Amino acid sequence: MNAGSHISKGLVLKIHPDANEGLVRVGGFTVPFHDTVAPHDARATVVLIHGTGGNARTHFHTLFPMLAAKYRVLAVDLQTPREGLTLGTFSRQVAGVIEHCVPARSVHVVGYSLGALVAADLAASNPHTLASLTLVAGWTKADSQQRLRNRIWMRLFETDQDLLREFATWTAYGHPFLAGRSEADVRALVEARVFPDGIAEQMKLNANADLCGKLASITAPTLVVAGAHDQMVPTRQTKLLFGGIPNARYAVIDSGHAIPQERPAQLFQIINEFVTDPESVPAGEIRERMFV
Amino acid sequence: MASTPLGYPAPDSPVDVIIIGAGFGGLGLGTQLAREGKSSFIILERAEEVGGTWRDNHYPGAACDVPSHLYSFSFRPNPEWSRMFAPQKEILDYLRHVPRDENFHERIVFGAEVTSARWDEAAALWNVATPKGDFSAKNLVTAVGHLSEPKLPNIDGLSDFSGSLFHSAEWADEVDLAGKRVGVIGSGATAIQVMPEVAKIASEVVVFQRSAPYVTPRPDRAYSDQEKGLFRKMPESIQELREEMFWSNEERYAQRRGTPTLVSAATQVALDHLHRQIQDPELRRKLTPDYIIGCKRVLKSNDYYPAFVQEHVHLETDGIERVEGNRVITKDGGSHELDVIVACTGFETTDLPIAYRIFGRNGLPLSERWSNGMQAYATTAVHGFPNLWIINGPNTGLGHNSAVYIAEAQIDYIMAAVNFREAADLPALEVAEEAEEAFMDRVDRLAEGTVWLEGGCRSWYVDHRNGRLTTLWPEPAYTFRQVNAHFEPEPYLTGSEDETVEQVLIAAR
Numbered sequence: 001m002n003a004g005s006h007i008s009k010g011l012v013l014k015i016h017p018d019a020n021e022g023l024v025r026v027g028g029f030t031v032p033f034h035d036t037v038a039p040h041d042a043r044a045t046v047v048l049i050h051g052t053g054g055n056a057r058t059h060f061h062t063l064f065p066m067l068a069a070k071y072r073v074l075a076v077d078l079q080t081p082r083e084g085l086t087l088g089t090f091s092r093q094v095a096g097v098i099e100h101c102v103p104a105r106s107v108h109v110v111g112y113s114l115g116a117l118v119a120a121d122l123a124a125s126n127p128h129t130l131a132s133l134t135l136v137a138g139w140t141k142a143d144s145q146q147r148l149r150n151r152i153w154m155r156l157f158e159t160d161q162d163l164l165r166e167f168a169t170w171t172a173y174g175h176p177f178l179a180g181r182s183e184a185d186v187r188a189l190v191e192a193r194v195f196p197d198g199i200a201e202q203m204k205l206n207a208n209a210d211l212c213g214k215l216a217s218i219t220a221p222t223l224v225v226a227g228a229h230d231q232m233v234p235t236r237q238t239k240l241l242f243g244g245i246p247n248a249r250y251a252v253i254d255s256g257h258a259i260p261q262e263r264p265a266q267l268f269q270i271i272n273e274f275v276t277d278p279e280s281v282p283a284g285e286i287r288e289r290m291f292v
Numbered sequence: 293m294a295s296t297p298l299g300y301p302a303p304d305s306p307v308d309v310i311i312i313g314a315g316f317g318g319l320g321l322g323t324q325l326a327r328e329g330k331s332s333f334i335i336l337e338r339a340e341e342v343g344g345t346w347r348d349n350h351y352p353g354a355a356c357d358v359p360s361h362l363y364s365f366s367f368r369p370n371p372e373w374s375r376m377f378a379p380q381k382e383i384l385d386y387l388r389h390v391p392r393d394e395n396f397h398e399r400i401v402f403g404a405e406v407t408s409a410r411w412d413e414a415a416a417l418w419n420v421a422t423p424k425g426d427f428s429a430k431n432l433v434t435a436v437g438h439l440s441e442p443k444l445p446n447i448d449g450l451s452d453f454s455g456s457l458f459h460s461a462e463w464a465d466e467v468d469l470a471g472k473r474v475g476v477i478g479s480g481a482t483a484i485q486v487m488p489e490v491a492k493i494a495s496e497v498v499v500f501q502r503s504a505p506y507v508t509p510r511p512d513r514a515y516s517d518q519e520k521g522l523f524r525k526m527p528e529s530i531q532e533l534r535e536e537m538f539w540s541n542e543e544r545y546a547q548r549r550g551t552p553t554l555v556s557a558a559t560q561v562a563l564d565h566l567h568r569q570i571q572d573p574e575l576r577r578k579l580t581p582d583y584i585i586g587c588k589r590v591l592k593s594n595d596y597y598p599a600f601v602q603e604h605v606h607l608e609t610d611g612i613e614r615v616e617g618n619r620v621i622t623k624d625g626g627s628h629e630l631d632v633i634v635a636c637t638g639f640e641t642t643d644l645p646i647a648y649r650i651f652g653r654n655g656l657p658l659s660e661r662w663s664n665g666m667q668a669y670a671t672t673a674v675h676g677f678p679n680l681w682i683i684n685g686p687n688t689g690l691g692h693n694s695a696v697y698i699a700e701a702q703i704d705y706i707m708a709a710v711n712f713r714e715a716a717d718l719p720a721l722e723v724a725e726e727a728e729e730a731f732m733d734r735v736d737r738l739a740e741g742t743v744w745l746e747g748g749c750r751s752w753y754v755d756h757r758n759g760r761l762t763t764l765w766p767e768p769a770y771t772f773r774q775v776n777a778h779f780e781p782e783p784y785l786t787g788s789e790d791e792t793v794e795q796v797l798i799a800a801r
Contacts (some may be wrong), residue, residue: 013553019514057553065551066768112788116587176536182511218523269770292366292531292538292697 003011003027015057015075017063026096029079034064035095036073038052044131045102046275050076051113051137052206059112062264070272071108074101078118080198090114092123098129106131108275109220112260113137114202115232117209120241123218124211130220132278134271137227137257139237140244141210149232150207157200158242165193174229174256215244222248223280223287225270227255227262249274251287266290306417309333309710310429312406312646315344316488317435317683317699319390321434324707325661327398331427331710335396336422338405342391345439346384349482351463351634352489354380357481357510357592360696362537365390366700369530371523377512377592401427410651411678416719418615418679431710434646435683435699438763441640445477448614455618460486461637467632467692471495475620475628477612478636481589484596486636487605497605498628499693500612500620503588503749504581506562524588538769541693546770548586548691548743553646555743559585578609586691587747641763644685644753651721652677665758669728669783670776671765672702672709678720679713681706686762689753691767692746701777708779716781716800727783739766 014021019034034056046067050059051075067073076097078090082114098107108131111119116138123133143148149171156164169190170178178186222245226238235252242250249269255262273280281287311318311530318335319342325333337712341347364370370386391397404422409432418432442459444450450457458464460482474494476487479501491497515523523530529682532644547554562585570576579597599605610622620628644666647659653676661676666686668674673681683702690698711743713721739745739761744753755762765772781800785793 005502012557016551061553062546065546065549065554069549176532180536254535263539265545265768265770266539269768290535290770292535292770 015061016066016068016073019064019075020075021168022101024041024097024100026093029081029093031079031093031097032077033101034073034075034077035101036068037101038072038157039175041072041239042069043072044163045072045105045107046271047094047098047107048073049090049111049115049118050075050078051110051111051115052202053194053196055196059115059260063260063268065148066264066268067271071275072102074098074107078115078260080201083201085198085201087117087121087205087209087211088125090118091125094122095126095129096200099245102176108132108134110134110136110271111138111258114206114209117242117256118212120211120218120245121214123220124214124220127217132275133220133222134225134257134274135222135238135241136225136226136267137230137238138241139211139233140215140240141212142207143237146232146237149205150203153203155246157195157203161195163277164195165190168193171231172256172258174227174258174262176229176254177256177258177262192275209243212244215241216246218245219247221283222277223270223274223281224248225259225267226250227257227259228252229255230257230259247283249281249283249285306428306430307332307334308429308714309431309433310365310409310418310420310427311335312409312420312434313337313435313437313440314342314391314400314688314698315346315435315437315440316365316387316749317437317702318433319387320346320696320699321433321435321683321703321706322396322399323365323390323394324703326394328707331714333399334427335355335391335400336404336406336420336424336427337400337402340402341388342400343384343387343484344437346387348440348461349463350380350384351460351482351486351651353485354482355485356380356383358541359537361534362541362694363696365696368393369523369527369534371520371527371530373515375512375514377510378639406649408649408651410655411653411680413653413678416679430713431679431681431706432650433681433683433706436644436646436648436686437684438641439639439642441645442635443638443640444635446610447612447771450615450633453615453618453630455630456632458634460634461639464650467496469632470479472630474498475630475633476636477633478638479503480636480638481591482638483636484591484593484636488593488595488599490600490634491599491605494632495604497599498608498630500559500604500608501578501602502611504579505582505588506581506585507565507593507596508562509565510594512594526674530555536762538663538693538697542768542770544586544590544692549723550584550741550743550746555585558590559610562590566597570600572601575600575607578607583749584743584747586743587749588753589691590752608660611799641689650677650680651681663757665755665760665762666726667732667762669723669731670705671706671772672776673721673723673728673784675725675728677725678722681709687765688772689763690765690769690772691753697769698765701773704777705779712779712781712800716796718796719786721781721784723783724786727786735766736760739764742766 015034024031044183048060055077109119116135123130224242226235242248253263314335314337332606357374360373401424404424407421417428420427442461456467470493472497475498477500547558610624613621613623650658668686673689688698753764
């Protein structure tokens with residue numbers, strides 16, 4: 001086989017060779033999912049929930065295959081209504097996919113960014129579904145710093161999407177990550193940024209969602225993962241999640257907000273350790289720095 | 293730091309540990325033993341200088357392709373690295389400083405190539421013979437590397453070549469290549485560093501390529517004075533950089549599991565690099581690999597492809613038939629007249645020569661134990677070879693990250709094993725055969741579906757005697773540390789009664 005021949009631009013490759021792609025009808029939405037289920041696969045299931053403007057492929061292209069070597073992995077592509085989006089809209093879609101694919105079994109749920117809020121909402125309303133909960137770069141309720149960024153984003157979305165691509169790249173990645181790349185690499189990151197349908201609705205939800213009343217009712221063992229250089233969800237916010245969830249432990253990655261892009265291998269190891277034995281780091285503790 | 297003069301032992305008094313080899317592995321273990329100061333040790337080194345592969349491979353252009361802040365000991369950070377990818381000379385200097393700074397230089401016996409190491413069951417000692425005398429120790433650690441024995445290609449007439457012939461790891465400094473016609477056999481990690489340098493002075497260069505490598509951009513640059521000053525004043529900044537490099541390399545592991553989206557993205561990076569640097573369609577075709585990326589080592593170079601654009605550099609892909617006089621004859625009958633041949637043809641990796649010199653219980657040679665391919669429990673211990681510990685042996689290579697990180701994990705394991713045996717007052721630790729087999733079954737399972745076994749290439753990662761992945765670790769580097777750095781005594785105590793095991797464990801703890 002010639003190396004050139006298996007590169008075909010435009011062809012959408014599966015997120016993983018073992019992933020079955022399917023659709024579930026949930027409350028008026030047709031929700032796509034990617035599931036590595038195989039006959040007799042008794043391995044634990046990890047459910048992945050993406051964040052704003054993303055989908056399973058764009059946010060978990062590296063994390064998904066790393067997890068799939070050890071777990072059954074089920075990733076959801078969230079569907080956004082034209083209006084009236086709430087965390088419940090999304091968490092019901094995830095619950096519907098879990099119910100369809102992994103009925104009557106508890107699963108490990110991992111949510112990233114807005115997906116972390118969805119995961120927390122799911123955990124609060126379906127306490128028996130979750131074997132564990134991992135919240136990556138999530139927050140409790142947008143504070144003034146976050147709402148300021150959100151307003152700049154909205155204004156640029158309406159007036160100058162080229163500039164928004166630059167702004168969103170600047171806010172998404174950590175300073176060390178961007179500083180360590182060439183101008184050409186950074187330009188490629190800017191150009192690759194797209195604004196899919198529904199992203200503005202999701203941004204409104206980012207500004208308005210409020211988990212404060214729900215955190216105390218989350219019973220699943222929880223891991224809160226923070227990006228040390230996150231400008232979109234500063235660590236003050238991830239610490240509040242850690243503070244609000246009774247059975248939570250805390251881990252920090254030297255990354256910006258785009259943890260699954262900047263440090264997928266480290267994120268994988270942290271999730272893998274936690275899922276293997278959720279109580280190995282006791283509730284209330286901070287995970288020690290990983291030796292390298 | 294050890295201040296007690298454990299020093300150079302008398303020839304007839306056994307030491308706690310003999311280390312074979314003074315490269316990264318041996319010097320790393322030496323540092324930890326010296327710092328702990330509990331065990332006496334010596335290092336037997338066949339050459340007259342430390343440095344291992346970084347001493348031998350001093351060919352023009354030699355450099356590391358793992359960033360230097362990562363390709364160095366975590367316990368000896370170096371703020372002075374001049375570049376992201378330091379040249380060979382600087383890496384060798386770094387290693388030269390280790391035994392002097394850590395106060396164990398006098399424990400290295402130079403010119404002491406190990407000719408045999410035999411386990412004496414009655415005395416529970418390893419007896420080691422060298423031209424510098426015989427030595428004995430309770431523990432024997434081999435740290436000879438897996439890129440230490442140059443391998444020449446099996447080509448008809450090569451040894452009778454009438455010009456100069458040498459292997460890249462045995463570079464003949466006395467042969468002046470200026471104005472010469474030079475043949476470079478091979479297109480691996482060494483060849484791509486050697487060739488552009490040779491092309492600067494030779495009158496003609498012919499690269500004999502069996503299969504084209506994947507070559508990606510090499511993001512090298514010099515560190516500024518401000519950066520080096522920062523590294524000196526805030527050592528934690530070195531650690532942050534090291535972690536960034538480590539996790540960025542770890543990410544490439546996902547490609548090796550044959551995930552099509554990631555494989556195609558990685559392939560695109562390499563082919564874009566080729567297409568940017570080579571315009572000629574015929575040359576592009578010859579330089580395009582015919583296997584899946586990662587199956588063989590992915591190379592980094594900014595000057596390999598451009599070197600082919602020069603008039604006096606040629607790429608020969610027809611395969612070598614034989615060598616006659618000063619001519620290399622290719623399979624299609626073509627012929628190249630040459631003054632010098634540089635064999636960049638790699639190393640003996642699956643059938644390690646040191647294994648022929650180590651004799652375990654009942655005199656069994658390690659090479660015989662490994663006649664169907666090498667294997668070890670936790671990559672470090674072999675049944676039938678009590679108190680033998682192997683650094684850089686089976687399943688310790690990586691296709692994607694730093695070998696020094698791996699050696700450090702093994703060093704931690706060996707330190708704990710040596711201390712446990714001493715504390716438990718056992719004559720020997722020998723791993724149970726079942727534990728070793730179970731470990732290898734696990735490695736086999738992990739290797740399934742990786743690009744190394746299923747990528748459609750022939751590489752030094754796989755042992756062709758058994759089709760197993762015996763040189764590489766099939767998981768992420770971080771997982772290597774998780775699985776192989778922590779010594780657990782149980783697999784070494786299976787022969788004893790349960791009650792004895794209890795007592796030993798209590799005594800040791």
